[in-house]
Amino acid sequence: MNLDKVTISIKAGNGGSGKVSFLRDKNSARGGPDGGDGGNGGSVFFVASKDKNTLIDFEFEKKFEAENGTGGMGNLQNGKNGKDIYIPVPCGTVIKDAETKQIIADMYEDGQTFRALRGGRGGKGNNFFKSATRQSPRFSQLGEMTKSYKVVLELKTIADVALVGKPNVGKSTLLSVISNAKPKIADYEFTTLSPNLGVVKVYDDSFVVADIPGLINGASEGAGLGHEFLAHIERTRLVVHVIDASEYYGNDIVEDYKTINNELKKYNDRLGHLPQIVVFTKLDLIENVDEKIERFRKEIKDDVEIIPISSVTRKNIEQLLNKVNMKLKTLPKTEPMPIEQTELEKVDITSVEIIKLEPHVFEVKGGYLDNLQRGIVFNDTRSLAYFQMRLEKDGVMDKLKEAGCVDGDTVVFGSLQYEIYF
Ligand SMILES: Nc1nc2c(ncn2[C@@H]2O[C@H](COP(=O)(O)OP(=O)(O)OP(=O)(O)O)[C@@H](O)[C@H]2O)c(=O)[nH]1
Ligand SMILES: [Mg+2]
Numbered sequence: 005m006n007l008d009k010v011t012i013s014i015k016a017g018n019g020g021s022g023k024v025s026f027l028r029d030k031n032s033a034r035g036g037p038d039g040g041d042g043g044n045g046g047s048v049f050f051v052a053s054k055d056k057n058t059l060i061d062f063e064f065e066k067k068f069e070a071e072n073g074t075g076g077m078g079n080l081q082n083g084k085n086g087k088d089i090y091i092p093v094p095c096g097t098v099i100k101d102a103e104t105k106q107i108i109a110d111m112y113e114d115g116q117t118f119r120a121l122r123g124g125r126g127g128k129g130n131n132f133f134k135s136a137t138r139q140s141p142r143f144s145q146l147g148e149m150t151k152s153y154k155v156v157l158e159l160k161t162i163a164d165v166a167l168v169g170k171p172n173v174g175k176s177t178l179l180s181v182i183s184n185a186k187p188k189i190a191d192y193e194f195t196t197l198s199p200n201l202g203v204v205k206v207y208d209d210s211f212v213v214a215d216i217p218g219l220i221n222g223a224s225e226g227a228g229l230g231h232e233f234l235a236h237i238e239r240t241r242l243v244v245h246v247i248d249a250s251e252y253y254g255n256d257i258v259e260d261y262k263t264i265n266n267e268l269k270k271y272n273d274r275l276g277h278l279p280q281i282v283v284f285t286k287l288d289l290i291e292n293v294d295e296k297i298e299r300f301r302k303e304i305k306d307d308v309e310i311i312p313i314s315s316v317t318r319k320n321i322e323q324l325l326n327k328v329n330m331k332l333k334t335l336p337k338t339e340p341m342p343i344e345q346t347e348l349e350k351v352d353i354t355s356v357e358i359i360k361l362e363p364h365v366f367e368v369k370g371g372y373l374d375n376l377q378r379g380i381v382f383n384d385t386r387s388l389a390y391f392q393m394r395l396e397k398d399g400v401m402d403k404l405k406e407a408g409c410v411d412g413d414t415v416v417f418g419s420l421q422y423e424i425y426f
Pocket of ligand 1: 195197
């Protein structure tokens with residue numbers, strides 16, 4: 005089960021169709037058109053929530069559909085709008101188009117809301133189409149049908165500090181000592197199977213620490229459990245590199261340090277170059293820590309801060325937290341992922357569809373028209389002239405002729421209608 009990456013499908017609600025209806029009551033033998041408009045479909049939103057830590061909910065529910073708008077009715081009653089849906093995700097969830105893999109949103113801050121899909125527009129009822137010359141329109145518009153899309157949700161936790169190290173060195177123990185988190189701790193490798201987050205308080209400051217599964221040689225290429233979780237800490241600001249300095253299990257502090265740093269570098273450049281504080285754990289089991297530090301320094305040659313601690317006796321824990329806190333103050337805040345402006349709903353600006361609604365009444369629909377109409381001010385004659393010129397130039401008038409439209413016929417463009425003369 006992968007808690008950090010799931011694919012789900014989402015769909016906005018269809019628009020309800022407009023109604024064809026005529027007023028009937030005992031006083032009027034033949035009343036006017038009174039068909040109402042269809043309601044708009046519901047939209048699909050994502051909301052970032054600090055109360056969620058994993059994507060586990062999506063293991064069980066993978067299909068999200070907003071409500072359809074209902075159809076218009078007689079007596080000028082418009083259909084009801086479909087309800088929008090709000091899908092809660094943990095802060096730090098990156099949403100990608102499953103098809104193109106492009107990022108469409110980074111749900112970064114608590115409460116941040118993102119509309120992924122807009123509900124289908126409701127169609128106009130026949131009342132809308134009445135005019136001086138047409139008293140009894142027997143047509144209405146269909147509601148807009150929406151498509152279903154697949155999106156990938158990927159959790160890239162926003163923690164300030166990452167506890168990184170080999171398995172069983174005491175990362176989770178350290179987190180349990182410095183924060184409110186209660187991770188599982190045990191004397192074997194790969195106790196931690198998914199990341200734990202804890203909030204650490206130092207006087208009036210606080211920061212978030214992530215404890216991830218232990219890393220081993222080859223982790224960056226997928227060995228062990230660490231690889232997928234390295235994605236979590238891509239956005240941390242500081243690495244606390246935890247090394248079991250007791251060397252009780254026959255490990256070597258220098259080798260461990262090099263192995264882990266190598267994996268971080270191989271995973272990506274940013275992780276490889278994050279500032280580090282090295283923590284020697286299990287100090288309570290060590291007799292001469294100064295000697296170890298000296299040997300370590302000589303061999304690694306990096307000028308890195310080393311703090312020996314014991315999570316069991318809590319020795320030097322306060323010193324470590326102060327160091328981390330001070331260091332964080334000097335580091336830039338993490339930023340949301342840079343997003344290229346991509347949208348899930350591919351904007352179609354070319355399609356033109358001509359529908360014969362009834363004899364001598366045609367409707368022009370499609371992405372071409374939506375796009376063109378966005379730039380037109382319909383009560384401005386110059387803007388309107390431009391609209392007509394474009395219809396001519398882009399071949400829409402020819403298409404109308406081909407469909408059987410003749411001089412004097414009515415053509416509906418979205419929410420406008422014209423008598424057409426070629
Ligand atoms: N003596 C001593 N034992 C420690 C200390 N810190 C952790 N341990 C022990 O080390 C073992 C591993 O601790 P964990 O915190 O589960 O280690 P981890 O690094 O989270 O391990 P993974 O999740 O498997 O990667 C446990 O038996 C802990 O009790 C310490 O400061 N001193
Ligand atoms: Mg652990």
